[in-house]
Amino acid sequence: xxxxxxxxxxxxxxxxxxxxxxxxxxxxxxxxxxxxxxxxxxxxxxxxxxxxxxxxxxxxxxxxxxxxxxxxxxxxxxxxxxxxxxxxxxxxxxxxxxxxxxxxxxxxxxxxxxxxxxxxxxxxxxxxxxxxxxxxxxxxxxxxxxxxxxxxxxxxxxxxxxxxxxxxxxxxxxxxxxxxxxxxxxxxx
Amino acid sequence: xxxxxxxxxxxxxxxxxxxxxxxxxxxxxxxxxxxxxxxxxxxxxxxxxxxxxxxxxxxxxxxxxxxxxxxxxxxxxxxxxxxxxxxxxxxxxxxxxxxxxxxxxxxxxxxxxxxxxxxxxxxxxxxxxxxxxxxxxxxxxxxxxxxxxxxxxxxxxxxxxxxxxxxxxxxxxxxxxxxxxxxxxxxxxxxxxxxxxxxxxxxxxxxxxxxxxxxxxxxxxxxxxxxxxxxxxxxxxxxxxxxxxxxxxxxxxxxxxxxxxxxxxxxxxxxxxxxxxxxxxxxxxxxxxxxxxxxxxxxxxxx
Numbered sequence: 001x002x003x004x005x006x007x008x009x010x011x012x013x014x015x016x017x018x019x020x021x022x023x024x025x026x027x028x029x030x031x032x033x034x035x036x037x038x039x040x041x042x043x044x045x046x047x048x049x050x051x052x053x054x055x056x057x058x059x060x061x062x063x064x065x066x067x068x069x070x071x072x073x074x075x076x077x078x079x080x081x082x083x084x085x086x087x088x089x090x091x092x093x094x095x096x097x098x099x100x101x102x103x104x105x106x107x108x109x110x111x112x113x114x115x116x117x118x119x120x121x122x123x124x125x126x127x128x129x130x131x132x133x134x135x136x137x138x139x140x141x142x143x144x145x146x147x148x149x150x151x152x153x154x155x156x157x158x159x160x161x162x163x164x165x166x167x168x169x170x171x172x173x174x175x176x177x178x179x180x181x182x183x184x185x186x187x188x189x
Numbered sequence: 190x191x192x193x194x195x196x197x198x199x200x201x202x203x204x205x206x207x208x209x210x211x212x213x214x215x216x217x218x219x220x221x222x223x224x225x226x227x228x229x230x231x232x233x234x235x236x237x238x239x240x241x242x243x244x245x246x247x248x249x250x251x252x253x254x255x256x257x258x259x260x261x262x263x264x265x266x267x268x269x270x271x272x273x274x275x276x277x278x279x280x281x282x283x284x285x286x287x288x289x290x291x292x293x294x295x296x297x298x299x300x301x302x303x304x305x306x307x308x309x310x311x312x313x314x315x316x317x318x319x320x321x322x323x324x325x326x327x328x329x330x331x332x333x334x335x336x337x338x339x340x341x342x343x344x345x346x347x348x349x350x351x352x353x354x355x356x357x358x359x360x361x362x363x364x365x366x367x368x369x370x371x372x373x374x375x376x377x378x379x380x381x382x383x384x385x386x387x388x389x390x391x392x393x394x395x396x397x398x399x400x401x402x403x404x405x406x407x408x409x410x411x412x413x414x415x416x417x418x419x420x421x422x423x424x425x426x427x428x429x430x431x432x433x434x435x436x437x438x439x440x441x442x443x444x445x446x447x448x449x450x451x452x453x454x455x456x457x458x459x460x461x462x463x464x465x466x467x468x469x470x471x472x473x474x475x476x477x478x479x480x481x482x483x484x485x486x487x488x489x490x491x492x
Contacts, residue, residue, distance in 0.1 A: 015196070016193070018193065018194040018195075018196075019191075019192045019193060019194050019234075021221070047225050048222050048225055049218060049221070049222065049300075049301075049303065049304060050398060052301065052303060055303060061273075061306050062302055062303050062306055063303050063306050063307050064303045064304070064307075066221070066225075067217055067218050067221040067222070067307065068217065068221070068307070069194050069214070069217065069221070069234075069236075071194045071195075071196060071236055072194075072217070072236055072238055074196065127302075130302075150302075151302065153301055153302070153396070153397035153398070154300075154301025154302055154303045154304070154397060154398065
């Protein structure tokens with residue numbers, strides 16, 4: 001049996017179905033405790049690894065899920081967009097740094113108009129999360145627009161012309177990552 | 190018959206499956222595209238990514254070249270090493286990063302970050318596309334490829350092939366059926382010297398990700414170091430530009446300092462002997478030739 005973690009849930013796939021694309025398995029996986037809801041945030045844009053709409057994180061690493069046979073995910077930890085930006089009304093994350101960071105990406109995209117039709121947005125959010133994780137690990141406190149372009153170069157958008165997406169990522173980094181702990185401190189008193 | 194993929198976590202089992210006719214599957218960044226396009230016949234694959242022998246990058250003392258008397262220092266790169274892993278490895282060591290800078294640049298240019306995170310150096314070689322991005326950078330150095338298989342006595346046996354001889358024709362390599370590429374061996378001493386200049390330029394329609402129209406890698410230094418110029422997408426296999434190299438060497442031996450001494454006509458004539466670009470969905474033969482010429486000219490001008 002192929003077994004892996006998807007957004008904190010255990011997923012099982014028969015070995016005979018090992019060539020099924022990770023993308024298809026994700027989109028057919030039901031959310032725990034939510035009838036008739038599936039992890040359809042991850043999109044198929046091209047099916048060839050060119051557009052990034054299917055981007056997910058495998059063990060924290062950015063990949064195109066349309067190019068991965070699910071057998072290779074056995075024992076791995078997969079996070080798609082729903083697992084990276086959890087339900088904004090999730091009480092367990094209230095007032096934590098994690099919540100502010102997770103909210104941060106969505107809030108910034110909303111604030112700066114980084115989405116129009118929204119089909120590329122899940123992929124953009126996942127690529128953004130990968131970039132923010134990298135910056136956190138390296139403890140870097142500045143982020144240039146050029147760096148953002150490099151990090152999101154695998155994600156195509158047909159609507160926005162990209163500038164507002166870059167604005168959103170920059171806003172997210174500047175506002176939330178650097179100031180998150182300050183916001184939490186304030187709320188505690 | 191359907192497409193299937195089998196799991197394996199040890200070399201002997203993997204080799205046995207390959208001997209039975211299973212096809213190797215590593216990063217899958219090209220195979221999955223071929224599958225999507227319907228150009229593959231239903232077949233059974235074996236997943237290479239869990240075999241320990243295909244992973245890791247180490248410096249190893251070894252005697253590989255039959256012409257050499259003593260063992261030498263080699264960089265052993267497991268065939269399932271992803272481009273991101275290679276980049277991380279080289280970034281961590283300033284000396285290696287300087288000596289093998291073209292390999293790092295090629296790794297960045299092979300595709301987007303998501304592709305760099307999955308694509309493997311072994312896959313790029315064994316897939317043997319004439320447009321492969323890693324081979325031009327590899328051929329700047331002294332590289333040997335290790336092939337492993339299961340023989341009739343069910344023993345594991347390996348052989349080493351000198352990489353410049355490995356690609357023989359369009360998508361044809363010297364690898365035999367049932368053989369799998371286990372590792373690349375790069376002689377440490379063949380790294381760039383401090384006074385050498387290098388060049389890696391991939392010309393395509395999208396900066397982050399493209400199949401190249403032309404891809405050019407080169408290195409050149411002073412003294413006895415021969416210039417090495419390599420090009421992809423201009424022949425059925427990656428081409429070492431022997432005639433062009435000879436021309437450059439000849440001008441250097443004449444004591445000429447600037448390479449502007451090489452006339453356009455001389456350079457074009459040498460290039461015609463070296464490359465045979467074709468017209469396809471990406472480009473015309475004439476355009477490819479012109480780009481190839483300008484790339485070499487640009488490299489010579491910055492030297």
